[in-house]
Amino acid sequence: MTVNEDSFTNWKNREEIAESMIPIIGKLHRERDVTVLLHSRSLVNKSVVSILKTHRFARQIAGEELSITETLPFLQALTTLDLGPSQVDIGLLAEAYRADDRGLSVAEFTAGAVAGATGANKIERRDGRDVVLYGFGRIGRLVARLLIEKAGSGNGLRLRAIVVRGGGAEDIVKRASLLRRDSIHGQFQGTITVDEANSTIVANGNEIKVIYANDPSEVDYTAYGIKDAILIDNTGKWRDREGLSKHLRPGVEKVVLTAPGKGDVPNIVHGVNHDMIKPDEQILSCASCTTNAIVPPLKAMDDEYGVLRGHVETVHSFTNDQNLLDNYHKADRRGRSAPLNMVITETGAASAVAKALPDLKAPITGSSIRVPVPDVSIAILSLRLGRETNREEVLEYLRDVSLNSPLKRQIDFTTAPDAVSMDFVGSRHSSIVDAGATKVDGDNAILYLWYDNEFGYSCQVIRVVQHVSGVEYPTYPAPAA
Template identity: 55%
Template sequence: MSDQQTELTLKSWQERQEYAEMMQPIIGRLYRTYGVEILVYGRSLLNVDTIHIIKAHRLIERHEGVKLRLRESFPFIEALSKMKLAPARVDLGKLAFNYLFKNAAEGLSIEAYLQCELIDIVDQVDNIPAQDIVLYGFGRIGRLLARLLIERNGSNNKMRLRAVVVRGGRDGDLEKRASLLRRDSVHGPFNGSITVDHENSAIKANGTSIKVIYADAPDKIDYTQYGINDAIIIDNTGIWKDEAGLGLHLKSKGVKKVLLTAPAKGAIKNIVYGVNHQDIVADDLIVCAASCTTNAITPVLKVVNDKFGIRNGHVETVHSYTNDQNLIDNYHSAERRGRSAALNMVLTSTGAAKAVAKALPELAGKLTGNAIRVPTPNVSMAIMNLNLATTTSKDELNSFLLEQALHSELQAQIDYTASTEIVSTDLVGSRYAGVVDSQATIVDGDRAVLYVWYDNEFGYSCQVVRVAEKMAGQQLLNLPK
């Protein structure tokens, strides 16, 4: 490369950085002022650095084959900053790409085009009420839920984390809870500031005061004494899984609804957001967000079944070890799980394949499943061996799944990668329910094998938050449609 080419490359990079730096305050202001979250092809730009903004734009070329430069998308976000909007998720990348490369504007100016595309939220009154959230339990999922709720701080934040409930506190308990929220061996440091408020028995995180309540039973708490009313309790302890147990929460003052972060027993609705979240009605007091694996596989199974039909199949889960297993060999009531999780692959059962039918009844009785726990702390994979009702090809199936990931109603649940080098740690922090590994797809006539990665902690937690939003009546529009 010549000196001139080197100089041009550097200049191009600096230009992208400058535009990303100009976008950052607008992105933050749109969220804090109007509750508008800006995305680029499904990637949220809220609270990200300039490099993430640049990388999100690069994804467009990978998917569409055409570059969308930051200098081309900047006029659109600049125009958005001058509009009065209601809360929504607005995809800047799709708006700009459709206008510039798909002739969606029909001769309109950028401002007029945005008025048309965002007509549902332009000059609309924000009438979405804020919702109090309490986390019952503060383990792996509880702390990730806290991170997700805290990162959306601002006057327009609709999901307000008010408290966490844990068992009896010893000396130094607050500091230890705060430290576990501040530092995570898998997901890295907390993005912000965390301090301990001993006087109020609270953890302060990025301006949010989170009351730490000590209790030994879910029906023994008066949340109203802490100013918490009509709260949604997100139970992530895994202790209570049926209506009788989870119903104990509803006996505490200040509680309106309960959301379980594990597979439920009995008649409780098992919800996979994106697939059957519309089954949630205002009268539902107890709802379950299913399991991480069920959330990972059901969206992909739904779109494949809708397009090609699924006669039957088997789902094998290669799952990271969890806190339920032993670090070294010791007694465990379950078969095989007493053996060291860090040293062994452990064959175990999973109800995820059968649980799919609770969210997708048309697949009832068509799937079997099993699981292998492996010595990694996070990110798992589902291998789906499917017998289809119609024949297809690898290219056709992958193209269809890419389209679903980019433009379907399941675009927040299904992600897609064409990388030949991706491994499990690359998916830590993925906000999708599952990520289709297109390079591993196998198709032979009417038989298909799909490999779907998923961050069984963070990706699942994102799904839980979406279910909680639906329970609170806070389902935001995704624009453009």
């Protein structure tokens, strides 16, 4: 047999194993609210090839691909346990098992590693938490996709309604079509049907009521059977506490804004300051996509090196706020055609850092250039550090942060020498460190941080909503502190 035939046979064998994993992963998710991860990347609803590629990602951790034959026994062991709602990382289980010298079987080791989620220790399933989307634009539709994807057994977040202004004939059909197909993020993974008579969109079995209103005061959510809901405002029309309080109607308990909050509204970047949310806080903001991109690596650099000052320059994809062709706009320059120009504008991300990182005393300035791409941006973070270092040390540190720290869901890391912006469409991280572009000279460091300003940000919004709703389940094995 030739080498090529050996490689092909090996590939087919791994495909077969990955196929056998899919129903196990799905059953754990649907029936027990268990999300199976592999080095912090979810394997739920993933294809055979996606599962194999995720195993290959482990090369960044151990220098070699994680064998799917190595992780399957841990997955099988989970099915034998009285496992409660949790997230279980079979990549970390395999890695820890390799380092363990107690001579335990895979089943014994797995039982011990997830003991906090089994038997008398397991968390009981919580009732599902209602979610309402106020506005259904770019972020609203991506958040809807994520909520539907994560519905699991139905005991987590449940998208119950979207609130929009009436758009005329076939309004609901057109909105469903925009959810079904997206020019950047591709087709919706599942089925969508429309019940115009009852003003309902059914997506993968999730019945979503479409409510038409021009103002929050027009809606009584209890009339639709909605209670204690978390309302996600995607319009950005109201940004202060007074304005956002309009959403606190019958049936709504908390309001989450997908834009920078003003005044005393907390700006939350999950992974950095979400633990600071007070249980009785009813109104909060998820800040901006750029704030979410720069704050996690800024915190990481400050923790290790100290940051004396910094400047962030964002090269940002154009947004719906700009004009397709030259036309009046209340802001300077933004009236010029977005697909034809680079447009210098401002960013509030630098000033928002103080809200998310109050202990950081370093002055951070910022500016932005909008460029003719539809999605994925890059933040160039220039820092004056508290001590001298070198490029190799900084890259190794950030690589480790992306793989092993509490910020690993926020910070990703790439060494690809030919990566360009479109390669990061669909990234679930809030920023991706580009190793090849990183510059370090003594106490000066320049980081190039890619981010999907639509999808990566939407993932951060969902993480915040999961946290405040109480359906953010613990991860096993417990991540390093």
